Amino acid sequence: MPGRQEAVALLEEWVGNKGLRKHMYAVEAAVRYYAPLRGGDEDIWGLAGLLHDLDWEKHPEEHPLTAVAQLREEGYPEEVLHAILAHRADFTGVEPESELDKVLIACDELSGFVYATCLVRPNGIDDMKPKSVTKKLKDKTFAAGVSRDEVQKGVDLIGLERVEHIQNIINALRTVADQLQIRGEDLQS
Ligand SMILES: [Fe+2]
Ligand SMILES: [Fe+2]
Secondary structure (H helix, E strand, O other): OOOHHHHHHHHHHHOOOHHHHHHHHHHHHHHHHHOOOOOOOHHHHHHHHHHOOOOOOOOOOOOOHHHHHHHHHOOOOHHHHHHHHHOOHHHHOOOOOOHHHHHHHHHHHHHHHHHHHHHOOOOEOOOOOHHHHHHHHHOOOOOOOOOHHHHHHHHHHHOOOHHHHHHHHHHHHHOOHHHHOOEHHHHHO
């Protein structure tokens, strides 16, 4: 099975956009964070997060079918492929079934939203609490592209209170804060 190093090389080959790369690293961190909480294998779950939007830039109209075909050829586990297919269930017809499928969906929209919230705070992620994020979710003009319904659907899928899920995402993004440049020191310079 290909490991993280191969996956990162693939990501860097397929994805040029820095924002999209950061999104994929953020979702990787979030899904990895959930693995031990939900009985998953961190390394396998991490691959699903890292690669879920692999073809979004090159083949948006086929996303994620092109990516899954490529990953299947390279020997990535079916568990990872299923999760990637299920994160666009409306398009692929593959419904979320496994814990990984559900966690990936729940982390996808909310990681982006928490990231966006970091960028408008002087201290970024450093002193962020779930309340900072909840407030922004209520502000419909903020990150208007993020569907609040989708965020809620994801939360319902993993059966947590929204506030708990937000806290988990914050904890997870802290583990990659340097890479995402979301600390106060990154944002103030
Ligand atoms: Fe996607
Ligand atoms: Fe995504």
